[in-house]
Amino acid sequence: GTTVEFWLKKNSFDISKTKKEVIIDMWNNNASSSVDYGRFTLALSGTTSGEDTFIVTMQSGTFGFYEQSIGTSTVTTSSLSDWHHYALSFVSESSAIMARLYVDGTLNESKSMGSTGLNKIGGRIDAYLGALKTSPSGSSAAQYSGKLSASLDEFRFWKTRRTSKEIYNKWYRQIGGGSND
Numbered sequence: 001g002t003t004v005e006f007w008l009k010k011n012s013f014d015i016s017k018t019k020k021e022v023i024i025d026m027w028n029n030n031a032s033s034s035v036d037y038g039r040f041t042l043a044l045s046g047t048t049s050g051e052d053t054f055i056v057t058m059q060s061g062t063f064g065f066y067e068q069s070i071g072t073s074t075v076t077t078s079s080l081s082d083w084h085h086y087a088l089s090f091v092s093e094s095s096a097i098m099a100r101l102y103v104d105g106t107l108n109e110s111k112s113m114g115s116t117g118l119n120k121i122g123g124r125i126d127a128y129l130g131a132l133k134t135s136p137s138g139s140s141a142a143q144y145s146g147k148l149s150a151s152l153d154e155f156r157f158w159k160t161r162r163t164s165k166e167i168y169n170k171w172y173r174q175i176g177g178g179s180n181d
Contacts, residue, residue, distance in 0.1 A: 001161025
């Protein structure tokens with residue numbers, strides 16, 4: 001499993017520049033045609049045509065999914081204009097990947113993504129916060145595109161699925177190493 005947590009505030013989208021803004025893009029430097037390929041991308045969508053605000057890609061070789069949306073109608077491009085804590089947890093199951101989105105510690109949506117689980121992703125994994133690490137396979141988007149124009153704070157990446165209880169009990173607290181004291 002994997003969990004990503006962060007505080008986010010975004011005043012508006014300029015879809016004339018980009019329709020998607022990347023929060024994090026992780027890639028293991030293998031070609032998308034390789035069985036060892038691994039990628040995780042979390043982005044914001046600026047479109048309002050029935051598409052959810054958060055867009056997720058999780059791939060391991062030929063398994064996983066590409067640009068699936070998550071978030072109920074309460075998470076909109078306009079609701080991002082105030083500071084909120086977002087947590088997205090993922091766990092690989094045999095028939096899909098169970099994804100959960102939490103807003104300020106409360107479950108917003110839980111859904112199955114993809115039609116298979118994921119294999120382990122090996123090798124050295126590089127990541128960028130706020131832009132694409134490299135161009136996605138079959139996409140015209142270039143490396144470094146999809147730049148995030150927002151305020152992001154207390155970004156946390158967990159190599160495990162955090163439970164609903166863990167997220168609810170800690171969303172408003174610093175986790176170790178905090179420097180506010």
